[in-house]
Amino acid sequence: MSSHSEADPTGQTGAIARYPSKFPSYPIEGTGTGLKAPLVTNTVPGEKAETPEGASPSEKYKAPAFNTDDLESQKHLQPQYYPQGPGQNPQQIFYERPFKPFKRQRAVHWYGWFIVVAWVCSFFFYMGIRIVHTIGPLGPYIPYGIVLLLVEILGATTVISYGMNLLYLPLTEKFRMDEDGLPVVDMPYHVRVLVPCYKEDIDILRRTLTAAHEADLPKGCQRTIYLCDDGKDPEKRKWIASMGPDFVYVSGRKRPPGEMNGKSGNLNNCLQQLYPDEYDIPLNEVACVFDADQTALKEFFVKTLPLFDAGDDVGMVLSPQCFHNLNLHEDIFNHSNIHFWEYMQPGYDTLGFISCTGTNFLVRCKAVREAGWSPQYTMTEDFALGMEMKKAQWHCRYVQAYLAIGEAPDQIRNCFQQRSRWTKGHFQIMFNPKVSPLFQQELSMGMRLMYSTGVWSYMVAAISTPFYTIIPLVTIWIGVFPIIINFWLALGLTIYATFTQLLLYYVRTPRHLESLWFANIANQLLWWSYVKACWRTIITKIMGSTITFKATAKGGSKMKDSALRDIWLACVAFILLAVSIAIGIWELIDGAQIFSPLLISVLWATYNIIAPYLLIHYALFGKGIFLHLMCRICMLITFGAGAAAVGLMWAVKENDYRHAREFSGGAYQSHEIGVLFRHLKSAARSTGF
Secondary structure, X not given: OOOOOOEOOOOOEOHHHHOHHHOOOOOOOOOOOOEOOOOEEOOOOOXXXXXXXXXXXXXXXXXXXXXXXXXXXXXXXXXXXOOOOOOOXXXXXXXXXXXXXXXXXXXEOHHHHHHHHHHHHHHHHHHHHHHHHOOHHHHHHHHHHHHHHHHHHHHHHHHHHHHHHHOEEEOOOOOOEOOOOOEOOOOOOEEXXXXXXXXXXXXXXXXXXXXXXXXXXXXXXXXXXXXXXXXXXXXXXXXXXXXXXXXXXXXXXXXXXXXXXXXXXXXXXXXXXXXXXXXXXXXXXXEEEOOOOOEEOOOHHHHHHHHHHHOOOEEEEEOOOEEOOOOHHHOOOOOOOHHHHHHHHHHHHHHOOOOOOOOOEEEXXXXXXXXXXXXXOOOOHHHHHHHHHHHOOOEEEEOOOOOEEEOOOOOHHHHHHHHHHHHHHHHHHHOOOOOOHHHOOOOOHHHHHHOOHHHHHHHHHHHHHHHHHXXXXXXXXXXXXXXXXXXXXXXXXXXXXXHHHHXXXXXXXXXXHHHHHHHHHXXXXXXXXXXXXXXXXXXXXXXXXXXXXXXXXOHHHOOOOOOHHHHHHHHHHHHHHHHHHHHHHHHHHOOOOOOOHHHHHHHHHHHHHHHHHHHHHHXXXXXXXXXXXXXXXXXXXXXXXXXHHHHHHHHOOHHHHOOOOOOOOOOOOHHHHOHHHHHHHHHHHHHOO
């Protein structure tokens, strides 16, 4: 399996570091080949027309239909391309052949099964201990303990949903190779490369389109590249006109007011011109979508197109994403998404779950039409497209290789805006009964649950992150700890925490460990975005308004807005946690019980302070060697504080819990570990009360 987590000696990471020769420096200036691109102005599909010089950018530039050269003779046919034989022209073969169904291949991942089964057993063992031994003696604080127990159960549901992806390993067939080392494909695929854009810089688009044009194709295949310009930029039109006959400029659609998803509308405008409703789409017609900043490797198509040959019902081929401006050792927003690309997506592949990710993917055009084209009812059209294709009984393949490189948002405002858009899109789908996966009869119950796990994980993070942040503060200041600590708790928690960490931090290479830790950090940073996205979706649903799509700024158009609106809550959390840690340590030095929930809470607060600290550090100092160093230190502190807190459970003796229950729920007297009550009692004594 390929990975983009390797670093070169300069500290750069990603595909450029590993494949420098495969990412040439495409010229920023230049006029290309000087050939005229096939632009179509206000014509019906099939008509070709030269674009007049100085044409208004409001004119419509259409994509000629896929079968423009022979519309009438091919009307209503169902062409099925057959593997070309000696002397045959693959473009002329139009006879039927037996349908070839896709047969998914996978292997049992024995370690995955072991760790998941062990985790399930440890969870039920721990839950039994929590219910029997740690709640009853809390007295008046039993509700507090029950709420914590319920939050723990919520978190466990996300752990098991992640663990399901570790049970099997995908198997990919070996490609047949020709004498030139290129794979042999069963169909002469025509790849329609679609690059949607709005106001992106031409410099960024030039690299994307040039790389897609220069990538190798299997023999017998063709490609046409379409720049789908919603910005109606005359400079882009002139540039495409100079690039040659393989490039087509598509623009001029009228965007409806309050359009929810401009990208989907842009793609559909091109696809529906390519494939008029009155014509059947042959299986060799494939669309490939690249975001404006995604630069393909030379082997992109030769490693993706052959996967369609596994079955006529293979409708999509996905590939992971990586970024040229990302250092994996400073990835506090988890842009690398290693846990998703390297562990979840392969698991999805084995389970038949389609999780489209919006760029660097190929789709049969027949499949996307049957799915209703690119969905426009949500801001996350990629996720919705995967669900619609699954409903239409199409299959998906996943390439475990990084075949394109893009640009990750690195400004805090852009990062939060991107994640907010993803979250809102998932909530839009879930809260719409017409498209909610829970109510889709075409999906099995297992698939309905899987398509609901994204929203569920957002909701769990939005609940658990602030709750776990508050608990140590309540203990340090008031002296109330929501768990009775005893031998059984120490035993159950040690076993359960061990298997939880083994499951969540299972890696096939040690280099991924840090990236999986960043996934946890990002989740702690983004919980407030999840809350706002849920609230915004509910309000717009009640008010009948629309959430509009905001693209992530790239290149010279990056947003310069202040990050204050995104980091204020992290600043508040950091201050509260830092003050609490300092006072907790002072109280321990001043004579408070050491082996008690006070010290455990200090360690817990130390664990919680890491994420807000890293965000504040990033806002103040940006990326660089200092952030790299602090991320390494913070990762060690995180694991150390967690292990120490669990270990302390064994050091607290059970007979220490038989004090009076005032303020403490039977665990400790508040004046022994609670800062406020301890000093209130001292003040009362000094004044004679």
